[in-house]
Amino acid sequence: MTDSLYAKTSNRPGLRANNESWAIGLCKQIPLYGIVSMIVIAGESKFMFERLLPHMRVNTIYDIDLQALKKRGIRGIITDLDNTLVGAKEPLATPELVRWLDDVRDSGFKVVIVSNNNRTRVSKFAEPLNLTYIHAARKPANKAFRKALSLLELPAEQTVVIGDQMMTDVLGGNRMGLQTILVNPVSPGDEGVMTRVNRRLEKIALARLRKKGLWPKEDSK
Template sequence: MLLKYFAPDLYVKSIYDIDLQALKKQGVTTIITDLDNTLVEADSPDYTPKLIKWLDDLQELGFKVIIVSNNNKTRVAEFAEPLTVPYIHRAKKPTKAAFKKALQILKSSASETVVIGDQLLTDVFGGNRMGLYTILVIPISEKEGLGTKINRSIERIILPWMKKRGLITWED
């Protein structure tokens, strides 16, 4: 069934609702995260103290983190470099190339890696195709580019259908 590739392993409100200790117990060592509308609002250059604390918590727990974004180098670099977080820009998600590159950069395997993102058609689909554990978060903002708006219109059809069939469960 093709739709299983669009079903996240976990669906939460935000990155702050992810139980990092539980991930650690599952053997997760590596986090591939999207940027726009996952960590911060789309095109927002600012990270909040809460986000910095979350990233610090990841480091304290021993997680390796990389940002994988379809956005351009300037956007991703201006966000990631001050935080000293590695990144891949123009990732062309959901293709596998950027996910494979992220695993190579962090010297990680699929079985120990989670993908966190706000889009079914890029983050979740791409991660699932690679056999990665996927976590879908609710987008932080409604501000989005045209491509994302098109994806959202498809998501509005897929999400309720998958919820109704038990393919997606909400964890609060």
């Protein structure tokens, strides 16, 4: 587990707000999601690269210390679906995931799924679990994160975002002042075309982060 990668740099001023807002706005018009974030990153904005740094990294959701989150004041969880909770082609929750969600609820956390996938996919997964969800979220745009916070009835500082993509989950959560946890994708081979493109862009971003000393060089992600 790697903690506080983004926390070391998140308080620095001077973000290129105009370019970033334009890029995120483009997500709302066409389904590029995290891809357009690279338009800003390509402008060599150091601060934009830092927005891609999660507060914590773990292998899977099952490696998250729920009690440690509670001690840090976290009361709500915004989680991605595909390749975060289950593989992208897995239609329903696994028994292991059901047990984990029971632990999450028993620990007092509120949970909402925020996914860029369509209503059919997200509803069929979430409804049997009695989970609130937001589909077609267009992450990293702010709108879905704001809606999720409203559904949770919690402020950003009491909420964590869990996801497998830096370009959508981490970037979107960090922009909103949320804690962010990056997990490894459950089943990389099941990823769609747009996600695979995002992964290539992610590698470009990681190379830049390593060059700036913001990401471990020995890390294989």
